[in-house]
Amino acid sequence: MATIKIENKRITVLDALRGFALLGVILMHMLQSFGIQSLPNDNDFLVIPVIGKKD
Secondary structure (H helix, E strand, O other): OOOOOOOOOOOHHHHHHHHHHHHHHHHHHHHHHOOOOOOOOHHHHOOOOOOOOOO
16 A cells, blocks of 8 residues: 655745734733733823832
8 A cells, every 4th residue: 555745844934924813812801801002101201100209
């Protein structure tokens, strides 16, 4: 009985595209599940917390 050998050739470019797609899905899931709805605006980066200062 003869056996048939089937070669499994992977296309690396498609594997890379699948990896990036999966990364995007995981990142979007993490952003939605942790409740991050928006990024901070420019003014929030300039705020420096000071200990002991009363408004």
